[in-house]
Amino acid sequence: MSxxxxxxxxxxxxxxxxxxxxxxxxxxxxxxxxxxRNGAGKTTLLKTAAGFIRPSAxxxxxxxxxxxxxxxxxxxxxxxxxxxxWPAALSLGELLQEGKRFYENWDETLPETLFDYFGLNKxxxxxxxxxxxxxxxxxxxxxAARCPVTLLDEPMTGMDAAxxxxxxxxxxxxxxxxxxxxxxxxxxxxxxxxxxxxxILIDEGxxxxxxxxxxxxxxxxxLTGEQTLLTQWTKRHQVLHSASAAAGEEYVIVENDFSExxxxxxxxxxxxxxxxxxxxxxxxxxxxxxxxxxxVLERR
Numbered sequence: 001m002s003x004x005x006x007x008x009x010x011x012x013x014x015x016x017x018x019x020x021x022x023x024x025x026x027x028x029x030x031x032x033x034x035x036x037r038n039g040a041g042k043t044t045l046l047k048t049a050a051g052f053i054r055p056s057a058x059x060x061x062x063x064x065x066x067x068x069x070x071x072x073x074x075x076x077x078x079x080x081x082x083x084x085x086w087p088a089a090l091s092l093g094e095l096l097q098e099g100k101r102f103y104e105n106w107d108e109t110l111p112e113t114l115f116d117y118f119g120l121n122k123x124x125x126x127x128x129x130x131x132x133x134x135x136x137x138x139x140x141x142x143x144a145a146r147c148p149v150t151l152l153d154e155p156m157t158g159m160d161a162a163x164x165x166x167x168x169x170x171x172x173x174x175x176x177x178x179x180x181x182x183x184x185x186x187x188x189x190x191x192x193x194x195x196x197x198x199x200i201l202i203d204e205g206x207x208x209x210x211x212x213x214x215x216x217x218x219x220x221x222x223l224t225g226e227q228t229l230l231t232q233w234t235k236r237h238q239v240l241h242s243a244s245a246a247a248g249e250e251y252v253i254v255e256n257d258f259s260e261x262x263x264x265x266x267x268x269x270x271x272x273x274x275x276x277x278x279x280x281x282x283x284x285x286x287x288x289x290x291x292x293x294x295x296v297l298e299r300r
Contacts, residue, residue: 093122
């Protein structure tokens with residue numbers, strides 16, 4: 001069953017197109033990673049799913065309901081990002097009470113359990129917290145709501161690595177105990193890739209890939225060997241990245257459409273094959289083809 005369904009979704013701001021004819025569906029009870037460069041359209045997509053933004057064209061439905069300005073969608077989904085604004089007059093404890101009033105699946109025990117561990121106090125005021133503590137509270141609130149649809153846009157900003165690791169573990173345990181549909185946009189995908197079932201790669205407002213994490217890991221392959229050998233094996237491929245390797249060899253990244261027999265033959269001929277982590281794959285797949293940073297620096 002698809003919980004989130006987009007059909008030819010487009011959003012424009014004057015002359016800028018943030019989302020360009022986007023179509024996808026996300027099934028219930030999955031964790032999907034949303035990855036792409038800054039300005040790719042990730043936040044616009046998530047805010048549209050949350051009902052904050054009206055599409056310019058096309059549609060986005062959550063549980064069969066148009067997402068924009070829809071009370072049913074609002075009651076059953078939550079959007080957490082790095083720049084959330086909370087009422088300045090309310091303490092963290094009072095904000096939790098308001099969450100309990102609005103979200104029918106609200107879990108009172110989760111904040112009680114986590115506040116002391118993460119160094120939060122119910123008497124604290126959100127705007128007076130450090131950036132990391134603000135993000136920590138936001139995540140606790142978002143998970144405690146136990147919404148069927150949970151949208152997380154760079155929710156770990158400001159947290160140090162240890163706190164991020166703990167919070168990702170909290171999210172996994174919560175998801176296992178109380179399944180929900182989660183879309184997570186993060187610059188720390190390498191830290192959560194084991195949690196993700198699917199990944200959406202977005203670039204310049206268009207979806208480039210929507211695949212399982214296993215397929216994303218296999219999308220590209222790294223080859224290391226003598227340049228003449230690599231040229232022979234990659235002549236029908238677009239080389240997405242190349243660099244010098246040790247002992248006069250070269251390292252290249254190409255799409256992984258080699259057969260098992262071809263891979264064995266490459267290995268027998270002295271070419272080393274290696275996997276390309278999903279985050280690096282996303283960088284290479286969305287790189288501007290016309291020039292690289294090395295091209296820019298060489299023109300100085």
